Amino acid sequence: MTPTLYFLRSSEEKIVQNMLKFTHDNDKMYADFFGHSNKxxxxxxxxEHTISGAIWCRQLKCEQNxxxxxxxxxxxxxxxxxxxxxxxxxxTFMMEQFLQEAAALYAQISVHVPNETLTLAFYEKFGFVRSGENTNEADKTAFSILIKKLEKKEIIRPSDGYDPTRWMD
Incomplete structure (x- = not known):
């Protein structure tokens, strides 16, 4: 069964906050006030009538570390x-659609991934390349920073009869 994808709106910030709990960097700056910025x-x-996953990005400032x-x-x-x-x-389904949507807004995106996970291969499959590495001082976990250059092209959405005003209801 194929999932249905919906855009995350500012009123659904709670989805981002709930999903953030399952990431390695459970930091509120990645979720607080999500959707209140065009960034x-x-x-x-x-x-199956359940939120099964989410994918999101946001632009942050240098001083936010x-x-x-x-x-x-x-x-x-x-x-x-x-x-x-x-x-x-x-x-994979979310990433394929998200990369199309993101390419309309950004030249590139980055991600921070633990080295010892299957997640690294997942991102590399989509053309993300390693840009740098760092280590979590608390537990000595090694992380890679990956970058994906985005190519702007026509967005093809997966649903038949897509109506962009529908997700605004």
Whole structure:
């Protein structure tokens, strides 16, 4: 079964906050006031009447010391698929659509990923390349910063009869 994707609106900031709990950098700066800026972009997946995952990015400032920060024009990406929905292609489905949407707004995006995970290969599959590394001083976990250059092209949305005003209801 294919999930349905919806844009994350400012009124759905709670979705981002809930999903952030499942990321390695559970920092409120990635979720607080999400959608109140035109620098935020996100989608969430609905499968079997349940939110199964979300993908979002936001541009932050240098002084916020965000993990994965490249510059103020490069948003930082987060992807979460809830454990009970993993292995069904939801992450791939969200990423394929998200990259099209993001390319309309940004020249590139970055992500901060632990080195010892399958997640690294997931991003590399989509053309993300390593830009740098750092280490979490608290637990000595090594992380990679990956960047994806985006190519602007026509956006193709997965739903038949897509009506952009529908998701605004």
């Amino acid at each position: 935020d972009l996100g989608l969430y997946a609905l499968l 965000a993990k994965g920060f490249i510059d103020e024009q490069t948003p930082i990406l987060h992807v979460v698929v809830l454990e009970e929905f993993r292995g069904r292609g939801i992450g």
